[in-house]
Amino acid sequence: MYAMLLCKDGNGGLVMNKIFEKRKYHHFETSRLILDKLSNSDEKLIYNLYSDSKVMKFMQSKIMKNKKEAVKYINKMNKMFKSKKGIRWAVSLKKSKTKQKIGTFAIHYYDSKSKKAELGADLLVSYWNKGYVSELVSFFILNIFKNIDLNRIEIRCMPENKASMHIANKFGFKYEGTLREFVYIKGKGYTDEMVFSLLQKDLD
Numbered sequence: 789m790y791a792m793l794l795c796k797d798g799n800g801g802l803v804m805n806k807i808f809e810k811r812k813y814h815h816f817e818t819s820r821l822i823l824d825k826l827s828n829s830d831e832k833l834i835y836n837l838y839s840d841s842k843v844m845k846f847m848q849s850k851i852m853k854n855k856k857e858a859v860k861y862i863n864k865m866n867k868m869f870k871s872k873k874g875i876r877w878a879v880s881l882k883k884s885k886t887k888q889k890i891g892t893f894a895i896h897y898y899d900s901k902s903k904k905a906e907l908g909a910d911l912l913v914s915y916w917n918k919g920y921v922s923e924l925v926s927f928f929i930l931n932i933f934k935n936i937d938l939n940r941i942e943i944r945c946m947p948e949n950k951a952s953m954h955i956a957n958k959f960g961f962k963y964e965g966t967l968r969e970f971v972y973i974k975g976k977g978y979t980d981e982m983v984f985s986l987l988q989k990d991l992d
């Protein structure tokens with residue numbers, strides 16, 4: 789499916805460790821978006837995102853109540869990065885003069901032994917359905933996944949999250965099943981989790 793589109797950018801043989809170690813992987817640009825590794829200055833973005841009940845509807849965590857929780861979250865992301873378990877980028881709009889931050893994109897739950905990880909994304913509601921996350925997933929597959937020593941990448945979502953499911957299908961991720969009542973979330977109860985995966989060999 790992707791063979792015709794491959795864009796070799798000189799990263800051939802890239803190992804996941806380099807993503808954590810080399811600054812050049814902390815900043816990426818796609819045609820409409822800029823990605824910068826999440827930093828302490830992203831407190832407002834994180835609070836605006838995760839305090840919105842619409843954004844949080846299909847997420848497996850509680851709605852943020854104050855900015856302190858945003859700071860705590862960023863600290864958690866910093867720890868995740870330092871322990872080489874994942875990286876989350878803040879996503880900004882190229883065309884906006886102020887480089888408006890609109891959401892986040894992540895490679896997380898990285899398992900160095902099994903060479904697998906999960907993709908994560910969330911945008912402020914006014915930026916939904918404009919193809920931004922499709923652009924990020926496409927960029928990830930063609931410019932990162934294809935060139936890196938990851939064997940498997942997953943998209944996981946609740947069955948009610950039709951947009952995520954649609955994106956997984958659109959990019960050729962294979963539906964593997966639904967983990968029933970997999971996560972307990974206070975206020976939501978037990979929630980199911982759908983698992984989609986893309987393997988390196990699926991790109992051949």
Ligand SMILES: CC(C)(COP(=O)(O)OP(=O)(O)OC[C@H]1O[C@@H](n2cnc3c(N)ncnc32)[C@H](O)[C@@H]1OP(=O)(O)O)[C@@H](O)C(=O)NCCC(=O)NCCS
Pocket residue numbers: 842843844846847909910911912915916917918919920921922923944945946949950951952954955958
């Ligand atoms: C899920 C999310 C990241 C998608 O980002 P996005 O930039 O809006 O996605 P895109 O515009 O690239 O693509 C969305 C696709 O889903 C489709 N879609 C959206 N809502 C849909 C629905 N209810 N039913 C079916 N398809 C739907 C859109 O039509 C679009 O399809 P297309 O690519 O064929 O045009 C965004 O909605 C979001 O931030 N949601 C809240 C946080 C969240 O749930 N994150 C994911 C956790 S697993």
